[in-house]
Amino acid sequence: MSEQVVEMKQPLLMDLMTLYLPAKDPYTTAKWYVDIFGFDPNASQHSPLQEGAGLVVLHTASSLTLFFVRSEDKLPLNFNNNEGYNHAALLFRVKDAEIEELYARLIEHGVPLANEAIQDRGGCGREIAFYDPDGRKIEVNTYGTWSSPTTNEPRVEEQTQPFLMDVMTLYLPASNPYAAAKWYVDMLGFDPNASQHSPLKQGAGSVVLHTASGMELFFIQSEDKMPLSFNNDEGYNHAVLLFRVMDSEIEKLYARLIEHGAGLAADGINDRGGCGREIAFYDPDGRKVEINSFGTFY
DSSP, rough: OOOOOOOOOOOOOEEEEEEEEEEEEHHHHHHHHHHHHHHTTOSSSEEEEEEEETTEEEEEETTEEEEEOOHHHHOOOOOTTTTTEESSEEEEEEOOOGGGHHHHHHHHOOOSSSSOOOEEGGGGGGGEEEEOTOOOEEEEETTTTTTTTTOSSOTTTTTOSSSEEEEEEEEEEEEEEHHHHHHHHHHHHHTSSOOOSSOOTTTOOEEEOTTOOOOEEEEESSSOOOOOOOOOOTTTTEEEEEOOGGGGHHHHHHHHHTTTTTTSSSSOEOOOGGOEEEEEEEEEEEEEEEEEEEEEEO
């Protein structure tokens, strides 16, 4: 008798395709990211780095897009867990071979640091925490990059990728991590047992889920409310997080949201033509989340 093979189902959320970030002056903030992290200022044809621009778009090494949008709203993107530890919402991956150079650049430019030195977390990588020009706490970590080739040659900015590779973890406060994570499992098809150390379990202080690309959603017990949306100068409300889903799955997902009475930010699926189809909704902790099918039409 042949052994039955159980096919593992992937969650509907594929990856994080865009971060919308409010900036009092998008040019100044994006220029800081260019100077510190080596982003290509002209990577976006439609929204390159330009003085006076209301929007500037940069691309990480994994093609995640950072949209800096003119806004007077402030989103610190950090929170305290119930033990008082302050978490940054965004944890970016950087190469271990480059973290010391990045740290030196932060010091050289007088960037405010959350910790005075590179934190060595052993098998969990080396880490730096700091603040960007709009007061957002950002963390970078080298987990999984130790095999990256090292070189004694200096970085050539016109030919190299930016330091920031991708977002490896999103830390999200939850009054009840189990209830919040179970909602994501039920709505978006996450594997409740993808994490060996923090699976979906009642009463857990943290639960970790994985997108199809392997990015972690880390739900942590906290009474803090961390907004993940803001208004631009024209009054349009942006979600910070825009996830990618398969276009073939978006109608099924919309029907599931309706069936479970999820709070929708807009009625219907928004067809944006060549920019994909989109749904905006709210999770159990009131976070606005957007999903889009751009690039998945095949």
